Amino acid sequence: MYNPFAAIGRVFLAFLATIGRLSVFTGKSLAAVVTPPFYWRLCLQQMMTIGYYSLPVVGMTALFTGAVLALQIYLGSARFGAESAVPNIVVVGLTRELGPVLAGLMLGGRVGAAIAAELGTMKVTEQLDALITLQTNPFRYLVVPRLVAATVTTPILVLIADIIGVMGGYLVGIHRLDFNSAVYLKNTFDFLEAMDVTSGLVKAAVFGFLIALMGCYHGFNSKGGAQGVGRATTDAVVSSLILILISNYFVTEAFFSQ
Amino acid sequence: MNDTPRLELSGVHKSFGPKVVLNGLNLALAKGESVVVIGGSGTGKSVMLKCILGLARPDRGSIRIDGEETVDLHGAERERILTKFGMLFQSAALFDSLTVWENVAFGLIEGAGMEREAARAIAIDKLAKVGLGEDMANGDPSALSGGMRKRVGLARAIATKPDIIFFDEPTTGLDPIMGDVINNLITECVRDLGATTLTITHDMSSARTIADRVAMLYKGQIIWAGAVDEIDDCGNPFVDQFIHGREEGPFALEVS
Numbered sequence: 198m199y200n201p202f203a204a205i206g207r208v209f210l211a212f213l214a215t216i217g218r219l220s221v222f223t224g225k226s227l228a229a230v231v232t233p234p235f236y237w238r239l240c241l242q243q244m245m246t247i248g249y250y251s252l253p254v255v256g257m258t259a260l261f262t263g264a265v266l267a268l269q270i271y272l273g274s275a276r277f278g279a280e281s282a283v284p285n286i287v288v289v290g291l292t293r294e295l296g297p298v299l300a301g302l303m304l305g306g307r308v309g310a311a312i313a314a315e316l317g318t319m320k321v322t323e324q325l326d327a328l329i330t331l332q333t334n335p336f337r338y339l340v341v342p343r344l345v346a347a348t349v350t351t352p353i354l355v356l357i358a359d360i361i362g363v364m365g366g367y368l369v370g371i372h373r374l375d376f377n378s379a380v381y382l383k384n385t386f387d388f389l390e391a392m393d394v395t396s397g398l399v400k401a402a403v404f405g406f407l408i409a410l411m412g413c414y415h416g417f418n419s420k421g422g423a424q425g426v427g428r429a430t431t432d433a434v435v436s437s438l439i440l441i442l443i444s445n446y447f448v449t450e451a452f453f454s455q
Numbered sequence: 456m457n458d459t460p461r462l463e464l465s466g467v468h469k470s471f472g473p474k475v476v477l478n479g480l481n482l483a484l485a486k487g488e489s490v491v492v493i494g495g496s497g498t499g500k501s502v503m504l505k506c507i508l509g510l511a512r513p514d515r516g517s518i519r520i521d522g523e524e525t526v527d528l529h530g531a532e533r534e535r536i537l538t539k540f541g542m543l544f545q546s547a548a549l550f551d552s553l554t555v556w557e558n559v560a561f562g563l564i565e566g567a568g569m570e571r572e573a574a575r576a577i578a579i580d581k582l583a584k585v586g587l588g589e590d591m592a593n594g595d596p597s598a599l600s601g602g603m604r605k606r607v608g609l610a611r612a613i614a615t616k617p618d619i620i621f622f623d624e625p626t627t628g629l630d631p632i633m634g635d636v637i638n639n640l641i642t643e644c645v646r647d648l649g650a651t652t653l654t655i656t657h658d659m660s661s662a663r664t665i666a667d668r669v670a671m672l673y674k675g676q677i678i679w680a681g682a683v684d685e686i687d688d689c690g691n692p693f694v695d696q697f698i699h700g701r702e703e704g705p706f707a708l709e710v711s
Contacts, residue, residue, distance in 0.1 A: 318551075319550075322546055322548060323544045323545070323546055323548040324548050324549075324550055324551075326505075326508075326510050326544070326548065327542070327544055327548035327549075327550070328550075329508070329509070329510060329537070330508055330510075330537060330540060330541075330542045331537075331561050331562040331565060331566050331611075332534045332537045332538060332562065332565070332566035333561075333565045333566065338565070
């Protein structure tokens with residue numbers, strides 16, 4: 198007879214087992230980050246792949262998000278006669294929240310999937326085993342460059358996205374909402390505080406780390422052939438997006454309570 | 456004379472959940488000896504190799520390399536033992552992100568810390584040994600045929616001049632002529648190096664070409680081992696059925 202409690206128990210135990218495996222994987226990855234040998238060339242390669250090649254996607258996202266934000270805030274604030282707050286709200290909304298979160302979500306789809314698919318294929322074609330037999334630690338050779346590159350380049354991407362996003366809001370403000378250019382820029386920069394940008398960049402670093410970690414973890418644990426790699430890729434994207442949204446709250450809470 | 460086996464497995468057990476894969480496996484390889492392990496699918500041949508290489512940990516038993524116990528070695532100690540090994544994987548397991556020569560030189564550059572230029576020269580030399588010209592060196596492994604991939608894998612396996620080389624199904628997926636080419640290359644390369652080799656295969660033609668000694672693995676144990684020229688008259692019904700590829704025999708009874 199079907200026992201629903203047994204099914205719930207199995208799911209819960211499987212969840213705990215996954216948490217345990219992920220913790221061990223994270224511990225091994227962090228240990229590898231601080232122990233030689235360091236593969237600097239691979240780190241730079243990954244920075245190009247993760248950072249530079251993601252620039253168009255992140256830039257387009259930021260440009261249109263800033264533009265839409267200006268339109269929406271104008272429509273909302275016009276009800277209270279507070280249209281002049283558009284530049285302030287656009288810049289704070291972008292630097293604190295939308296810049297890092299949307300860039301994180303885009304990178305989660307683009308970079309997380311690519312890492313999981315590449316490492317998953319290496320796993321099922323025995324390339325990870327081959328690395329070990331050639332006296333090369335896969336954590337140092339594969340995981341560390343991706344973790345370091347994603348953690349370092351995501352804040353840089355978000356900083357660029359912030360600038361492009363503010364520019365999107367500015368263009369709509371000037372050409373669509375009839376703001377004065379000098380006033381729009383003055384309101385933008387007068388209202389902006391260092392903490393607004395800093396909190397967004399810290400979030401970006403956390404998101405970058407989580408995206409690379411999920412991609413590597415699911416890639417390393419893929420099983421079977423093409424179907425297994427496909428499942429690992431999906432799991433990497435879904436788990437990194439969920440973790441981005443969860444960690445976003447906690448990082449915001451940490452800055453908010455200061 | 457030092458008669459310590461180069462590689463010795465004693466009482467090796469390995470299970471995955473309730474499935475017993477290795478059930479007290481014993482096997483010893485003398486220095487310079489070429490042993491081929493034959494057996495049906497799922498008899499534990501690949502798991503045996505993984506246990507020797509440290510990719511899987513046996514539940515019980517001993518695996519000694521030159522008399523040194525290796526089952527519990529980790530980190531730098533494990534890497535020291537791995538410097539003695541070369542491995543040709545079934546799928547060749549070439550790194551797609553690297554060129555052909557970088558694949559061959561990988562163990563020299565990353566494992567032994569050799570300069571890239573010196574490692575490249577050795578890689579070109581090893582590629583020549585397996586019949587591939589310098590024009591292939593800068594190529595992409597994904598553009599190679601199955602036979603060429605195996606040859607590059609073989610060049611990578613011998614590049615560091617290992618003491619022990621493992622071959623996992625070296626002729627699987629190849630046509631008979633290319634299979635014979637690979638078998639002869641293995642024999643030549645191993646003779647030049649003086650290495651000890653352990654090969655797992657289903658291919659009896661390969662076994663007869665490569666082996667000094669053949670061992671048959673069945674249900675996680677070696678059920679027969681002997682010189683390659685004794686195999687046709689060994690009198691073991693399992694071996695007899697396997698080498699002749701007959702449907703009737705003890706394997707068929709097991710299936711029914």
